[in-house]
Every structure is written in structure tokens, then in C-alpha cells.
Amino acid sequence: PVEVIEQLPPELTGPDADQYDIIGTKTTYRLAQRASSYVVLKCERPVFRRKGTDQKPVTTPAPFNVLDNSLADVSLLAGLLVDKFQFHLPLYRQHQRIQQAGITLSRSTLTNLVKRAIDLLRPIVDAQTDNVLRSRVLAMDETPIKAGHQGRAGPQKGKMKTGWFWPLYGDDDEVVFTYSNSRGRLHIEQVLNDQFSGTLISDGYAAYARYAAAQKGITHAQCWVHSRRCFVEAQKDHPEKATEALQQIAKLYQIEDTIKEKELTGEKKRQYRLDHAKPVVSGFFQWCRDQLGQGGLLPSEPLTKALNYVLGRETSLTVFLEDPGVQPDTNHLERALRPIPMGKKNWMFCWTELG
Incomplete structure (x- = not known):
């Protein structure tokens, strides 16, 4: 957005302003920043009934909200998700920003809002996955992430166990991240699930080659x-x-x-x-x-x-x-993996795989 600021000299605003002609305009630009702001949307809904009757009062319905019985507008949900997952701003920092704006809100509320918002996005992810699996050329990889407790007793007490993200990269440059708690071939079978046929590009991990060899209609290409x-x-x-x-x-x-x-x-x-x-x-x-x-x-x-x-x-x-x-x-897929190492600081103390 561009805000236009008119800078008038004293000559053009004083008593002799009519003695001057404006013969042109010189323009300069500066990039400005406005502080992040939050707004409370106060929706006043009339309660009414027909005059001269004993009908029950009627309350005007509340405007549609993507989450039922929630204090969060859709713009707040989108902001939480984009800041956390696109720009790697953890919820505790977002919570500090909200507090500095003078709003009292608990951290657990933000966590629950993110979880509910993610559930809203599942149909989109499913649709993207279906589209990626229709690709003629599919790239697949795996990258580790610490997720969940090893156990509460014994030598592994307090340790994080390793989970795995398995991204899929399709013909339309769409990337879908799937998750598994293991690096076994079983996840490849579950994700591709006989829905993909074409050329599968991967690194040298043997599980991809074994899967491709066991399937009809799949050509395996390596990196x-x-x-x-x-x-x-x-x-x-x-x-x-x-x-x-x-x-x-x-x-x-x-x-x-x-x-x-x-x-x-x-x-x-x-x-x-x-x-x-x-x-x-x-x-x-x-x-x-x-x-x-x-x-x-x-x-x-x-x-x-x-x-x-x-x-x-x-x-x-x-x-x-x-x-x-x-x-x-698979460089195109490797580049798509960047959010994982960049986001690991965000997820360092997520003690559940869901987190």
C-alpha cells in the first residue's frame, strides 16, 4: 500500500500563496513499517420481537466463524499459522507480542487455536496429496526430526526419539510433508498406496529401490x-x-x-x-x-x-x-526441506509427535 503525503512549503500556504504557480511535482519514496496490531471485533446483534405480540424475542444470528464458539477471528488463525510455520516465530514469542499489545490471553489458548486451525486444513492437504500422487514424475525423500519422549524411566529418561518427515514433490511443484515414527519401507508403501505410477526419484536409500522393484508401472531414478x-x-x-x-x-x-x-x-x-x-x-x-x-x-x-x-x-x-x-x-526437493532444519528450534521441546 502507498500512502501519499503532500509536503507544502510555507510559500504555498502563507498569505502570498496565490502569487505562486505549481509547475510540477518531485516524488521521493521511503519504506515505512507499522507495528503489528490486534483489533477486537465487537459485533452488536439486535434482539427483537414483533410489536403487540407475545412472541419470543429473536436474536440476530452471529456472523459465520470458522471455529464454533471461539474468540478467534479467521484473520487471527491465519496470522498464527503463517507466523509460526512460514516465518518460524514460536507461539511463546507471538504470545509476548500479544501481551505487549495489552491483550490478556493464555499460551494454552494459542496452542489450542493452532491445533483446531490445522484440523481445518486437513482437507486441503489431502487434496494436495491426491494431486501429487497423480504426477508422472514424483520425488521423495526423508529427513529426521526429534519428536516425543523415549521414556520416563531407565537410561533413555528425558531423551527425545526420532521421527521422520517424508516429503513428496510433484509435477505441479507442490510439496506435501508426510510423517512417520520410523524410516522403514512400510511408510513408502502406505503413502504411495498403489496410487502412484511413473518415475520415482530418490536418493540412494535402499528402501526406495526395493519398493520400486516390487511394483509394476514404477521406474526408479536416482540422484x-x-x-x-x-x-x-x-x-x-x-x-x-x-x-x-x-x-x-x-x-x-x-x-x-x-x-x-x-x-x-x-x-x-x-x-x-x-x-x-x-x-x-x-x-x-x-x-x-x-x-x-x-x-x-x-x-x-x-x-x-x-x-x-x-x-x-x-x-x-x-x-x-x-x-x-x-x-x-533431487535438489528441487532438498530445497523444499529447508523449513525443517529452520523450524527445529521451534519444535525443540515438543514432547508429543502431534506437537
Whole structure:
């Protein structure tokens, strides 16, 4: 919003103002801030009855509110949720702000309002999940979060147990976060639930590969960035060979940058990858086999593990070459995970999984 302030000099407001002509206007801008404010909406509803009758008085109905019998207007609910989950402002800080505005409200009231508001959003999340599962290309990942007590007695007293967020990233750039108290394959089966068919992109966690192998209509693609990390870890012990591997992988991303610059899509994108990226990928895997074939590497060495990691995933790492809709990595999903580490301070002392 823009507020216009007219700045008039003394000459144009004094007794000789009519002696001057305004021949133009110069404009300057400043960005201002208004303090966050709360407003009490006082709704006065007439109670009435027809004259000259003994009819019961009629009370004008209250205006609609999204929560029945609640002091919270929908604008307060939206503000609580956006501040807490979008901008990571914990409820205790929001409570301090409300108190400084001169409003007496308990912290537990804010907690209950957030919980009730989240229940209102469940149909939206369900609809988004259904839409994401209709994607032709789906990215999936998992990230840990401390949630809930380990127990009240024994060596684990007072410890937090680990839960897992499992985000899904679909064709329409929608991200849906699902939750499980374990990292097992069962959650993948429950979430996808035979509703998804297409290409599933993931990191190297074996549960995704096993799930995809057991399902018809699912192609499994894996992430080149996670493969790259293995060679980064091997650089300390084998700097020359690990760097050579990283340079070959970098060529793939140079090709992807060119595709973006040329704005190639569909069949043109697929053909460009086949002409330029496929020879690089083929040469890379042959180079990996040559390194293992030369001998001299112990099974426990980081370079050996990196070479075996990529060779064991050769098929899934080449899926993107034939399908222009498949990205070579899960970076788009990794970026969507940022709210989780950013929000962990908010959730540090949530002693329940629901919290």
C-alpha cells in the first residue's frame, strides 16, 4: 500500500500563496513499517420481537466463524499459522507480542487455536496429496526430526526419539510433508498406496529401490548429487581420482545449464541429452569400472565405496537421459526441506509427535 503525503512549503500556504504557480511535482519514496496490531471485533446483534405480540424475542444470528464458539477471528488463525510455520516465530514469542499489545490471553489458548486451525486444513492437504500422487514424475525423500519422549524411566529418561518427515514433490511443484515414527519401507508403501505410477526419484536409500522393484508401472531414478557426495568424501584419501570423477559429473551439469539457457523441452530436451549427456555418462561408468579393474584399492577405502555406489545404481542414474521430465537429482526437493532444519528450534521441546 502507498500512502501519499503532500509536503507544502510555507510559500504555498502563507498569505502570498496565490502569487505562486505549481509547475510540477518531485516524488521521493521511503519504506515505512507499522507495528503489528490486534483489533477486537465487537459485533452488536439486535434482539427483537414483533410489536403487540407475545412472541419470543429473536436474536440476530452471529456472523459465520470458522471455529464454533471461539474468540478467534479467521484473520487471527491465519496470522498464527503463517507466523509460526512460514516465518518460524514460536507461539511463546507471538504470545509476548500479544501481551505487549495489552491483550490478556493464555499460551494454552494459542496452542489450542493452532491445533483446531490445522484440523481445518486437513482437507486441503489431502487434496494436495491426491494431486501429487497423480504426477508422472514424483520425488521423495526423508529427513529426521526429534519428536516425543523415549521414556520416563531407565537410561533413555528425558531423551527425545526420532521421527521422520517424508516429503513428496510433484509435477505441479507442490510439496506435501508426510510423517512417520520410523524410516522403514512400510511408510513408502502406505503413502504411495498403489496410487502412484511413473518415475520415482530418490536418493540412494535402499528402501526406495526395493519398493520400486516390487511394483509394476514404477521406474526408479536416482540422484546424481548424492552420488557426487561419495566422491567428495573420497577426495582426502584419493584427491586425483576423486577430483577426476567430480569433473566428469560437473560436465553433466554444464549440459543441464545449456538446456536451461536454450529453454529446451520435450523431445528436443531428450535428444540433446542423448547427444551430449549420454556419452559423458557412458564414459563415466566405464571409467569407474576401469578404476576397480586396475586393483590396488581396498574394499574399505572411500573411493572403492564411491565407485561401487554409483556402479550399483547405474540403471537408475541413467533414467533421466531418456525422460525429459526427470531431473538428474533431487535438489528441487532438498530445497523444499529447508523449513525443517529452520523450524527445529521451534519444535525443540515438543514432547508429543502431534506437537
